[in-house]
Amino acid sequence: MAINNPSSLFILSWLLAYCILTYSANASSKTSNKTSTTTYPRSSSKLMNQIDSCWRSNPNWASNRQALADCAIGFGSSATGGKYGPIYIVTDPSDDPINPKPGTLRYGAIQTQPLWITFQGDMSITLENELMVNSYKTIDGRGARVEISNGPCISIDGVNHVIIHGISIHDCKPGRPGMVRSSPDHVGHRLGCDGDAISIFSSSNVWVDHCYLARAADGLVDVTHGSNFVTVSNNYFTQHDKVR
Template identity: 70%
Template structure:
């Protein structure tokens, strides 16, 4: 609890555009742009899109060792379609349930309305840079009992409670779920998780819920809006 809380306080202060471009102390004349530690690690590189997985080296705080899909292939989401039980190649759900590490990117702008909660597997990165990606108007993201997950640069809003029913969590396992609470991102009994540069708003429960002895978590540079319960840590 204390680990996430300390990092949250340090990193959330950098969510606004003004925080990215703060005048340097003791400077004279025109202030020079100053990026925070995470942004300066990758935004200053004009070829960042050619080496997306370098983002994994930019994490700070207690989740700094989260590698996501750094050592895996690039997986491209080409369609917003979702099937909670039998996801098709090219969908977000098909990528996040795979057992091998994957760095997941998006071919175009899209709004993904999930059929049921999106259950992520270990060693996955959801990287929304270069596209406007929204997960909205249905159940949202569950990170449960896994490790090394990075979620970066997507919009998560208007999340609804999940329904009771079958949801696939790996290529070989479909389990019956009781229905998620309606969190934007629920982190449950997981470790080495980094959530960065996401927009979260108007969810039925919390925007980010970190519970049940989850450890090594960084929540940084996110924008929380239009909600009375931003984050629960337990």
């Protein structure tokens, strides 16, 4: 069919050009979307909180464990623990509250110099009496399943700069009166602890993070007698009459 009207010919040409341009744009958009999806896949990683993202995002965190001390937040953010000391590795799960052996948790915890305490592997520790943690100590359970249970548990009494991270503390019982060593040079008579999972008494710059706390005869974390600059973060509290 012949079209002799110049106006009709112009309109037809314009419509044809519009259809071609629209088709090309849609095709380009589909190609672009496919390329974008392939080049930038949606991330499947979970969002981490501020403390986790500080250390867990580093795949080589185990080569610099003391960097965890820089991740504390809140009132206890200045707690250094054993940041400026060597690594001490717990190899022996036994316990002697008066004369602890090298390689045990208690031996490391009572030393006077800063220590970053780690564990050789999975370990279940039943303390014979409350564990007196000295100043400038970190108890770091990352990389192992570490349980302190079925006996007296942890006392942080009159000390400073303590970090406890990644430990399972449960089924804690009252301690009996008796002699307990608190440093290499001092062993004294204790009246017996109440059965807290972690007792923080007249201490400062303390950070308790990522611990599992359950079934203690008294409190799970007890912060008393003028303790200050304390952060308790990201812990799991369960199976206790004060936990709802």
